[in-house]
Amino acid sequence: MRIGLVTEGGYPFVGGDAGLWCERLVRGLGRHEFDVYALSRSRRQEDSGWVALPPQVGGVRTAPLWTAEDDGVAYGRRTRRRFIECYGELVASVCAGTRADAVSEEGATALADRFGNALYGLAELARDQGGLVGALRSDAAVRTLERACRAPGALRTAHEARVPDLLTVTAHLERALRPLSLDWYGDDSLGAADLCHAAAGGPAALPGLLARHFSDVPLLVTEYGVPLRSHYLTLGPDIATPAVRALLGAFHGRLATEVYRRAEILTPGNTHARRWQERCGADRARIRTVYPGMDAARFTEVGEAPDRAEPDTLVWVGRVEPAKDLISLLHAFAEVRKEEPKARLRIVGAPAGPEGAAYLGHCRALAAQLFPDEAEGAHAVGDNPVSFEEIGGPEAPTLPDAYAAGAVVVLSSVVEGFPIGLIEAMFCGRATVSTDVGAVVEVIGGTGLVVPPRNPRALAEACVALLRDPERRERLGAAARARALELFTVEQNIAAFHGLYLRIVSHCPVHRVVLDEAGEPRPFAAPAESHVPGRWTGPTARVLPRTVPGWATAPPVRATPLAAEGA
Structure with a gap:
């Protein structure tokens, strides 16, 4: 297809x-x-x-x-009136949609229909006139937005919009609606x-x-x-x-x-x-949930090899930025050291921009403050209980090596979407301790320990529990790898979308008309599977593109439809 x-x-x-x-x-x-x-x-x-x-x-x-450059389209009086009507409906539904009070299901549906009809009205105008960029930037667009904000029933914050606010919103709407043109x-x-x-x-x-x-x-x-x-x-x-x-x-x-x-x-x-x-x-x-597909092959050697991790080592891997909450991790590790004096923490990752670099410096300073006697000397693994490293260095040449070095992989974030690093650790067969943010619980599925965010004591207790129980670590790591291979590989992602493609097209009508050599329509002659190469394809036929009002009809193009007996 x-x-x-x-x-x-x-x-x-x-x-x-x-x-x-x-x-x-x-x-x-x-x-x-x-x-x-x-x-x-x-x-x-x-x-x-x-x-x-x-x-x-x-x-x-x-x-x-x-x-987007101004399209230079000059609207006549009728076209300007049509634009103002459609744009006015769009922004009026937006202003009504800002109301904080709950609306009925019928009212919500009516607002959604109003917005959709206005959106497609603008799209049809853009198609007929060759673009909307100039119109969406015009004074008429600003005045139309102002009328919608001042109309009865609009939210109080919309009533309070001043000229700079109106100009800002108009510019943003123009950018968002550029695909219409x-x-x-x-x-x-x-x-x-x-x-x-x-x-x-x-x-x-x-x-x-x-x-x-x-x-x-x-x-x-x-x-x-x-x-x-x-x-x-x-x-x-x-x-x-x-x-x-x-x-x-x-x-x-x-x-x-x-x-x-x-x-x-x-x-x-x-x-x-x-x-x-x-x-x-x-x-x-x-709605069908389809997890992102990741390449598991690069982690196979670590995941299937005998455990070569340092038994007292915690590993954190990711981009260094405030959302990762390494401050709480360092405070948690200080508690871990009280229970397990031989424990070590390896922080592997590069800072994300200037903010990340400043945050990394703050974390280094905190590590020196929390471990003053041990912070003297080099920051190499073995000389300091906390090390700051980057992928490609002598201690962590590759990403799988970074995960392989730790008995427990830790995620300490306060904000997280889909935790890619956590899945990488699961591919490597590592036991994990994570904070309950974003999709962490969904990804882990019971194969790791989860604690509340911004809670160093709970994070420390979970880490100590796994450091003291190697058999439990092994069980959790094996279960985590099995779950990751079942749900989060590239192969499952591709298979899921392949099935969805076929499902959608099988339920939707073919919107092109195929003609035979005599010029007569051939029903069912060009279903989606007609594009599959091989012995199923037959002689070429002419495809008549469907016409759209206001557009010039294109000449017929060639296609290779599925040969259908009796068609």
Whole structure:
């Protein structure tokens, strides 16, 4: 089948977010055809180039979300009136959506319908006129937003919005709605796909929504993070005024609801993301949790080899930043040393940016303060109970070596999404002690010890319990490796999406008409499996692209339909 893969800031750009996951998916599904539609986040990302693409990628189209030139489209009076009506409905539903009081189910559905109808009205206007960038930046857009904020029934924070707030919100909406102006939705692009797979929610899923609206292309949305939650965390009180936060929060909430309502299937990466989707109106029957796939082969040697860990050593591996709460870990280790004087702690990881570097310096200073007599001399393993290392150094040449060196792997975070480092430790067959944050409990599944975050005493007690019981460590490590191999490998991820692709297409009608040599329609002649190479394919036939009102009809293209007897 032909898959339109929509990404934001990721594949196929080098070093993009979720790029590795998308690359493994595309390469693992070599029997399908992929067209990639990539939204970039910066000039630097575009200049970094693409990863090597496999032959099943038929084409790549990119568009920037970080910049947009004025399209220069001049609207007539009727078109301006149409824009103001659609944009007014959109922002009015956003202002109504900021109300704190609970609304009935019927009222929530009406608001969602109002937002969706306005969104697709703007998309149709962009298609007919060639773009919306100038209109979304115009004074008319600002005045329309102001009227919505001042209207009866809008939240008090919206009433309090001042001119700078209105300008900020207008600029943000223009950036978020840039995908409406792309030329990706015709029968020569996403409109010709059998299925659209959006690798993220939020504005990144807008192309999929429009392909569904214009061409009935079924939509699959994968969220390994929660874009709405990330927006709430990023737009804190120190960044924006209450009015801006309320309006933008309502907009992204409405957009998330529309994406979840229209997708055929949603695939969150964990239960935490699933709960967010359900709270935003997603139907539980259409949600399938698909865990991220990771390469287990690199950890096989450590996981299957006899235990060569130092029996009194705790290991922490990850990016050094405040969210990892190494301060609590160091205080916990001080308690561990009181019970187990031979215990050692190896902190393996590089700082994440300037903030991480400053935090690492603070941690080093705290370690010297907590262990004053032992902190003199070199920071090498064996000279100091606490060592700070990086992957590639003499003590930890590779990532598997870092996990292999510890009897117990510790995670001390106060904020965590999907704990990749914890899964790596499980692949290595290591017993773990973790804080109860994010998807940790879901990942561990009873194969490790879990304690409350910001609780050094509880963390220390769990570590001591495992350090004193090697048989329990071995049992937990074996169970952890078995669980990781069952749930978190690349193979299970690819198999899950392959099954979902087939499920979606089997329940959705084929939206292209195939003609025989006489020019007559051939029903059922081009199902999704017609793209599978081999003996099932028959003679070529002409495919008539479906026409969309307002678009010029493209000439017929060639396809290789499945040979059907009696068709």
